[in-house]
Amino acid sequence: MDNEDVEIGWRLPVADAEIVELTRSHGGAPAPGWWDRVSRHSLGWVVARDQDGLLVGFVNVAWDGGDHAFLIDTKTRPSHQRHGLGTAVVRCAVDQAKAAGCEWMFVDFEPQLEPFYLESCGFRATPAGLIHLPGI
Numbered sequence: 103m104d105n106e107d108v109e110i111g112w113r114l115p116v117a118d119a120e121i122v123e124l125t126r127s128h129g130g131a132p133a134p135g136w137w138d139r140v141s142r143h144s145l146g147w148v149v150a151r152d153q154d155g156l157l158v159g160f161v162n163v164a165w166d167g168g169d170h171a172f173l174i175d176t177k178t179r180p181s182h183q184r185h186g187l188g189t190a191v192v193r194c195a196v197d198q199a200k201a202a203g204c205e206w207m208f209v210d211f212e213p214q215l216e217p218f219y220l221e222s223c224g225f226r227a228t229p230a231g232l233i234h235l236p237g238i
Contacts, residue, residue, distance in 0.1 A: 108150050
């Protein structure tokens with residue numbers, strides 16, 4: 103797999119069904135209709151497609167309408183993982199959030215993804231808090 107064969111773009115069209123299929127490709131539990139509901143609230147998103155137009159990478163950038171951007175729902179098709187595509191998709195999101203005037207970008211992740219976000223993508227660890235709302 104060569105990332106030169108992948109088109110990466112900001113706010114390119116992407117269908118909900120494609121997000122569902124990409125999520126399924128790596129064993130996730132997609133929620134059909136999710137993208138149709140949330141896309142209008144996003145600062146933007148990054149789409150990566152192979153030469154055949156298949157969605158191979160995605161990340162959503164939520165924001166507070168001001169200085170803070172939130173990287174969520176990063177997904178890379180298993181066949182395209184460990185080749186730098188995820189890092190390239192995140193880098194595009196970071197660059198676009200900065201261009202939009204955001205000062206900070208946040209991301210949360212599971213422990214096994216720490217090397218990806220901290221080492222490959224340049225995030226730094228910070229203290230944070232979390233409440234699982236259904237659990238209270």
